[in-house]
Amino acid sequence: MKKQNSKPPVFAEKFFEWYCENAAIEDLHGDLDELFYANLERMSVTRAKFKYCQQILSLVFSYAIEKRKRRSGYRPYSTNQTVMIANYFKVAWRNIRKHKMYSFINAFGLSIGIAFCILIYLFIRDEKSFDQFHSNKNQIYRMEAKRYDRELQGSEVPYERDAALQFGLRNVLKDELPEVKYATRFNSGRKVVLKYRDKIFSEKIAFVDRDFFKMFSFKLLSGNAERLFENNIDVVITPEIAEKYFGKEDAIGKTISIDDGGERLFTIAGIIETPPANSSLDFQILVSEESIPGYEKQMRDWSAFGTHCFVQLLDKADSAQFRASLNKVAPKYVGDLELVFTPLTEIHLMKSVGWHKVSDPQYAYILGGIALLILVIACINYISLALTTSASRRKEVGVRKVTGAGRKQLMYQFSLESLLLACVSMFIGIMLVILFLPSFNQFTGKGIAIAWKDWAELLSIGLAITFVVGLLAGSYPSVFLSRFQPALVLKGHFTSHLQASFTKPLVVLQFFLSASLIICSVIMYRQMKFVATKDLGYNKDQTLVIQTQTGWRDKSANKIVERFRTRAQSESGIVSVAGTGSSFNQGVGRFSYKIKEEEKAAYVYAVDPNYISTLGIQLAQGRNFDVNIFSDSSAVIVNQALVKDLKWTDPLNEHLNWREDTVGLGSKVIGVVKDYHFLSLEENIEPMFLTMDEFFGYHTKILVRVEAGNVPASLDKVHRMWKELFPDKPFNYTFLDQDVAKQYESYERWMSITGLATGFAILISCMGLFGLAGINSVNRTKEIGIRKVFGAGMSSLFILLNKQYMWLSLIAFVLAVPLSWYVMSKWLASFKFSIAISWELFALSILSGLVIALVTVSYHAFKTALVNPAETLKYE
């Protein structure tokens, strides 16, 4: 046993020393040690250590220590402290006013940092608050299908979860599972035409089951909750829709028509509260599932997956039990899929399962990271400025120490000062939050509002951040400042030169953070520019996309296109009109088929012969569709990617057997188009074919190319034609280039946020640098004077004063390159088509950063270099 090497527990010793402060306890300490070593001979090490702690405790509570502490005379927090606190505030306030510029730099940086933090807090709070307002939230689950995904083969989780399920599943769950109390489907996003008298608009409706109103806590504003959806013609709407169609009239009982591939009449049976912004389920118009067209047929179809389903379990049922019974029942209906479920409150942040309002928790991390960066940069400003302005405080520290202030007291004072500044910043920060909240909402696509009841919470968060920041920023300066030796300081032993060596690494750190942000912004900007200007292989400009307002199974769709085209031919300004089943970024159709026992898939576009010319797509081989050739109605035009995928050498002599027809050859390939980006640039150009085959649906969109030049006039003309031809159809259109740009909306958003953060980071660190440069030039005023007397020129002085800052920022940039390269290559990896990160980008960023730094520090350099040496030297 290594008893000899055992020592008394350090923490207990430290605690004892700390507790006794500066009382004389040498003898007691010795006694304790001696007893410990004596005890080691008698008992185990652990026991001896335990005894030691026990003895210390007995001493701590004993009269002996109390007496000795009292006798030591010095007590740092005496009753006099309160008097001093008033003095600290006074001195702090005087200091803030004396150094107006530094106070401004500090307060500005800190308030922006605090404002960012509060905004991020609000963001995260909003994300977490999703779906929390339902009183049954703990019993409600969303059903999902878990299927093996061949594309994910070899990865850690080769499964894909999807919330789109079979239509009939809801009834099965409710009838066959004892744990399920309520169940409802939720089919949203379908666009229909709503008509009430002269008001015709296209609206999104959602189909739900009767249980919906019992499960979720959306308040029913009027209508009978018990009897909703007893009729299939019942419809429930939000107050906005009621206002839109009926104005001030009472909506209940009114009859409206809904055109959903056939016009039908419905009766308003209830008005329901508009779902809040933090609800995963959003809707405006609710219609019973049983009124869905072809309900019976859909109930029998167990091969189509496209319906969302929510269940509410009995209060006493738990999820494990539910899972067990689910596994028993499900295989009968879903085959080799596995049915799983997710609690309602978790679906918002479940990125892996598709949902129209899902969010990536990563965003919160990125935003939080940016906020933290800005806060750190602001804190560094505070530290470096406090250190470099310490000269003016030295005498104060000396005098305070001489008149009896202890070191702790001084540290206390300086921390209080930084806390005061942080408090001021907090109030400015909260004002900035109020100011920036609308634009922040726009950036993040959220609807965060600060209600009165949130203020207490917000203020406490603000205070918490303030406290942390105040202590963080104030800790080092207070340690540094309170260390001055009074004798040295008061004798004037210090030279007037400020010691700022510690601030250099801080400046590098600050510039490193800013530089990383600069590089990221530049790369993001370049990529977005690349995305916007890349030749996609077709012409996306001056093209209108008009909805035909029909279902894709609705034969009348093609007639609408035809009528419109005939009408448009006589008009000037309209170049061409084409019909298609899906436009870019308005949904895609993908079709799987087996060719020679091999699973293949291709994207499909149902088009008419004008499609290729309207979009300016180029044919590589073969010919376009021709309405006059009957067989073309079943022919296909493929893209080069598909030719490559199927390894065809002579595509024009091939047939694409997508029907898996065992008798026939399949569709004849009549042409090959050059690859064009029908998907976003995040994706490769996948195999695709164009077809006129009605199997793939009718043309729900009309593409209209108008002449460049006067687009608004042409748009007006198209609108008038539409009203004339189809007076009972709303005119809903988008511009193709906008649709395409929308694919990159989230990237654009993140670019703006990074850009904004970069702007602030540069601003704050430049302010810090500005302050430092100012102090530096004050320090060297005399030196510059002497140099000038000896004949130094303007330029050499300029270089002298700026050299070190250039070096610091250069070092920072060199350090920032690998970090930002790593982060950005991850970001760019989400694009299949992206710019290469080249050295020019880095060079550009470094150059711009250096120029910014140079401009910042030059002001002081010029000012100092221009001073007449006689002014600075005459005091000697």
Add this chain to the structure above:
Amino acid sequence: MKGYIGEFEELVLLTIASLGEEAYGVSIKENIENRSDRSISIGALHSTITRLEEKGLIKSWLGDPTQERGGRRKRFFEITHQGKVSLHHVKNLRDELWKLSRTTLSLAK
């Protein structure tokens, strides 16, 4: 009565006296523990010592630093004249009571 001392104080005073030149914290503690077969905490002991010193019954001085105890000095204690007077006081009181006892206090049967 001025100069009254308690039982534990008496014990400590007598132990200091018995230890002579070697009376310091640990030795006093061990001595009392061995003799009276009870365990006392160092906190209680030093409290009592502090009180005795306050009353002027003992005085103390710091010894020279030694290799043991991490070079920390010992504080030695010595009974003052006042301390001796107090001990006499207690002893006289006891003796008197012994003499006055009407029951025989002898343990012999």
